[in-house]
Amino acid sequence: MEKAKISAYQLFTLILLFEFGTAMLTSIGINAKQDAWLAILIGMAGGFCLFFIYYGLYRYYPDLPLTEYVQRLLGSVLGKGLAFCYVLYFMYVAxxxxxIFGEMLVTVAYPDTPLFIINALFILVIIYMVYKGIEVISRTSEVLFVGMCLLLLSGFLLLMISGIIHLENLKPVLEEGLSPIIKTVFTDTLYYPFGEVIVFTMIFPYINEREKVKRTGLRAMGLSGLLLALVVAGNISVLGLDLASHAQFPLLASIRSIEVAGFLERLDIYFILFAMIGGFLKISIFFYVAVMGASHLFHVKHPSHLAYPMGMVILLLSMAIASNYAEHIQEAGKFIPLYAHLPLQVIIPVLLLIIAFFKNRKKAI
Incomplete structure (x- = not known):
């Protein structure tokens, strides 16, 4: 492992900004219609359960990342195969x-710039930060956290002042009962963004205040879930259900609706800054844990040497995964939750925790 340590507060900012990531920009939970905010809150509760599973594994192996202790639990061959799957998963999500980030910038700010150029410039900056290590990523998150708080507070204040929030758009609550909400939770909000916290099983060993890991993680997830629910409810109340569900970037449409005193309007920069902060940190964390996982798996003495080649792979993969943005979103909704998120975020960690329990019980005996 990299010889680095991060504080509990830095872990808090990492998880909070990671959870925001791209979830704040997309139509998360919108399949539950005007109850999308409720689907997010229930997904957050499920995310707490997943976090306890990840934390339980960390308690058994506090000095090892996920890609290391799977080999102890499952043996060399099967463990390395599963570790490699997780490395591929982290790279794919990155x-x-x-x-998503590139498509957003092309749509909002740079319509004449090729998508590849935008993605290439962005990944180069991320490669440099991953090369520097987890301590640099953590310190960066502290600075970005302050910026995100200022953006959220000022943005919410502008929405209130502009008088475009119509709470009646959130009614009727539970119009079709709990069934569509539960379905949305188990096909969307449980895995994205809350289940993605599994990446922190690679980062927990760096925390220098181990007794605060559980409390810090739950607080960060809880606050991020509440804020995401508030953002989604705000989008629906401003835009209405029909526009919020069909908008490519609902938050952008909401921000563009702001008009204060006849001159303060077209605040697209808010949306761009949200995307820059959330996307930058989320990609950095996924990329970093992929690099560390690969270095553990292939016994690379200097993990930073993998940053550049793996960064290029992520760049090329980002261009190849879909021919257009609509196809990209469709794939995210139909295939990724069932074939990637469910097994790697839920099923396998549960099985690993059961195996760890019995193995460590035998040692105790």
Whole structure:
């Protein structure tokens, strides 16, 4: 492992900004219609359960990342195979987020710039930060956290002042009962973004205040879930359900609706800054844990040497995963939750925790 340590506060900022990531920009939970905010809150509760599973594994192996202790639990051959699957998973999700970020900038700010150029420039900056290590990523998150808080507070204040929030758009609550909400939770909000916290099983060993890991993680997830629910409810109340569900970037449409005193309007920069902060940190974390996982798996003495080649792979993958943004979103909704998120975020960690329990019970005996 990299010889580095991060504080509990840095872990808090990492998880919070990671959870925001791209979830704040997309139509998360919108299949539950005007109850999308409720689907996010229930997904957050499920995310707490997943976090306890990840934390339980960390308690058994506090000095090892996920890609290391799977080999102890499952043996060399099967363990290395599963570790390699997780490395591929982390790289794939990083590529998907990079694609979303690039598509957003092309749509909002740079319509005449090729998508590849935008993604390439962004990944180069991330490669440099990953090369520097987890301590640099953590310190960067502290600075970005302050910026995100200022953006959220000022943005919410502008929405209130502009008078475009219509709470009646959130009614009727539970119009079709709990069934569509539960379905949305188990196909969307449980895995994205809350289940993605599995990446922190690679980062927990760096925490220098181990007794604060559980409390810090739950607080960060809880606050991020509440804020995401508030953002989604705000989008629906401003835009209405029909526009919020069909908008490519609902938050952007909401921000563009702001008009204060006849001159303060077209605040697209808010949306761009949200995307820059969330996307930058989320890709960096996924990319970093992929690099560390690969270095453990292939016994690379200097993990930073893998940053450049793996960064290029992520860049090329971000261009190859879909021919257009609509196809990209469709794939995210139909295939990724069932074939990637469910097994790697839920099923396998549960099985690993059961195996760890019995193995460590035998040692105790």
């Amino acid at each position: 590529a998907r987020i990079l694609r």
